[in-house]
Amino acid sequence: MIYRFRVILDNDTEEDVFRDIEIRETDSLEDLHxxxxxxxxxxxxxxxxxxxxxxxxxxxxxxxxxxxxxxNSLVKLMSETTLNSILSQSQTKLIYVYDFMSMWTFLVELAEIVEEADGTDYPNLMFVYGQIPDTAPEKTFEAENFDDLGDGLDDDNIDDYDDLDFDENWN
Structure with a gap:
């Protein structure tokens, strides 16, 4: 079977940027990458x-x-993970992050599962829409209420170290 994906650049620009891709269900996430x-x-x-x-x-x-x-922990690797082992008609969405310094972020959605077409080479780039910007869109990270995060310090006297659990003369 062939998985058809829409891969959308997650950005806040006015123009949409996406690619439609076909790839075999038995290909790895590294192949999709x-x-x-x-x-x-x-x-x-x-x-x-x-x-x-x-x-x-x-x-x-x-x-x-x-x-x-x-x-220290078990890690799933792209090269060892096939598409059909993690995606199905009920589980269709992935987030893809490329270049952790720039944080290019893409929303990857399995749009359709179809039969393989004779004479088609896979993976297959079906459709291109929009041009990728020169730099990755900036991400805005928000918390609903920063006061709830708490740091354990008395905000009125930030220089009061008596309640902290460490030896200030450790060296």
């Missing part, structure tokens, strides 16, 4: 990760290019 980077004109040399997402586009479990956990 390579197809996305090529279709948007990136060199593909930067770090990237996919994140499983829900219908509200909340970022879930990470699937990364490389294991940088230093053996």
């Amino acid at each position: 390579n197809t996305i980077t090529q279709s948007f004109g990136f060199d593909g040399l930067e770090m990237a990760s996919f994140y499983i997402s829900n219908d509200e586009w909340d970022q879930g479990e990470e699937i990364s290019m490389f294991d940088v956990s230093e053996g």
Whole structure:
């Protein structure tokens, strides 16, 4: 079977930027990563990760290019994860982040599952809309109420260290 994806640049600009891509369901997330980077004109040399997402586009479990956990935890890798092992008609959304310094962020949605067409090479770039900007769109991170975060310090006297649990003469 063939998975048809719409890959949308998550930006706040007026113009939409997206690519429609076809790829085999048994291909890896690394294959999808390579197809996305090529279709948007990136060199593909930067770090990237996919994140499983829900219908509200909340970022879930990470699937990364490389294991940088230093053996402390199990990490799903793009090269070892096939598309059909994480995506289905009920689980259709991924978030893709390319180049963690620039934070190019894309919403990746499985739009359709179809039969393989004779004579078509896969992956297949079906449709291109919009030009990618020169720099990644800036992200705005917001908390609903910063007061709820708390830091454990008395805001009235920030220089009062008596209640902190550390030895100021440790060295």
